[in-house]
Amino acid sequence: MKPKTRFQHKVAAANGRLQPIKDKAAAWAFRHTLKHFAFRVPSGLTTCLDCGCQWRESGESVCRCPHCAAELEIQDTLCRKAVARAYFSVLEQQDGFQVQRVFLLTVEYRKRREAVTDTHEILRYWLDENGRSAVTARRRTLGFYQDSFLLWSDIELRNDNNVYRHIACCDVYPNYTAMPKLRRNGLKGDFCGIAPQKLMQALLTDSRAETMMKAGRKQHLKYFIANPQRLDECWAAYRIVLRNDYHIDDIGIWADYIHMLVVCGKDIRNAHYVCPSDLQAAHDCYQEKIRIVRERERLEENRRRALANERKFKEMKGRFFGLQFTDGTIVVSVLDSVLAHYQEGDAMHHCVGNENYFLNPKSLILSARINGKRIETIELSLTSFKILQSRGLQNRPTEYHDRIIALVNRNVKQVRKRMAA
Ligand SMILES: [Zn+2]
DSSP states (O other), rough: OOOOOOHHHHHHHHHHHHHOOOOOHHHHHHSSSSSOOOEEEETSEEETTOOOEEEEOOOOSEEEETTTEEEEEEEEEEOOEEEEEEEEEEEEEEEEEEEEEEEEEEEEETSSSOOOEEEEEEOOOHHHHHHOOEEOOOOOOOOTTTTOOOOTSSEEEEOOOOOHHHHHEEESSSSOOHHHHHTTOOOOOOOTTHHHHHHHHHHHHHHHHHHHHTTTTTHHHHHHHOOHHHHHHHHHHHHHHHTTTTTOHHHHHHOOOOOOOHHHOOTTTTTHHHSSSSSHHHHHHHHHHHHHHHHHHHHHHHHHHHHHHHHHHHHHHHHGGGOOSSSSSEEEEEEEOOOHHHHHHHHTTTTTTTHHHHHHHHHEEEEEEEEEEEEEEEETTTOOEEEEEOOGGGGGGOOHHHHHHHHHHHHHHHHHHHHOO
């Protein structure tokens, strides 16, 4: 991509002036971003894959090399070689820009030889003082692996994409330099797993990030950078948290809780709500409240729809209203309102409350009950006068099923009579 804007031209110029990174950074990456192995054969002879030294080891899962002092993961195997790769970042300043340089470190381990490392720079994220960003990177190749790059291609301006963003979220060489504005806004120490470029951009553009960083709440900032819409919703409440020096273990639960307070119309500037002594209990309590409200809304919506369909239903099925037959124990009667269908469907956990049933001109819905308790719901065809289905709780048949079928069949002539009337 050719630079077009002034900003892009400046980035392209600075991109050409960057120097190779120091060996120290690559050595740090080799030590801290990769796993290191000791391969052990059945005899107990163990080989350090970092330096090639051999000794007898009886440890369980980890050990230390007596020669190079590396901490190693023991693998019982006859394998002779292994390959490992990892991304790491180095942060630098160049021509007034803050730049995150992402490197791919590949290591080839071979028994009895020193590990061979190879470092390739893949990507650079550029930021100016106002948080404006650009990407210079190597070209991606199309293939099975998303993160494969043409290592001979130039590092030049390219469009940002998910793969670049993904690999840029990696360990940072701790000996980094940051532009004065970033340091003033609180950038220091560990990145705590936050993608460096995202954290730096937030610090340059959002004073809320600066406030959290300076309060030492990096884990909270990590959550809010990943969930920016939550930050907008919770910020007023979060300021109360900071003012009260309230400790939050699980920021996800807290943000969820604040969202529920908002839904319930509570004052999220009030420390009484925002800083509960038992967060989990308060969260669960509001979750239950909201569940009840939602349930009430659902029933209300059902009722509203029922009323809208009531007239149509009466016109269609009114002639059957009042029909009832019994064998002394079981009473079968026609459902005579849309609401009755909803209630039947809710109580029996099946879908008779759906308009496909009560507004179907070709069938009639009846409810079989004993002492008022619902047993089964019957759908009777108004063309063949046969029972289409009869179902109990959660669509299962009941012990009364055969008796109900017989009772309806005996009385089907009454339905037929009303149909003809
Ligand atoms: Zn060693």
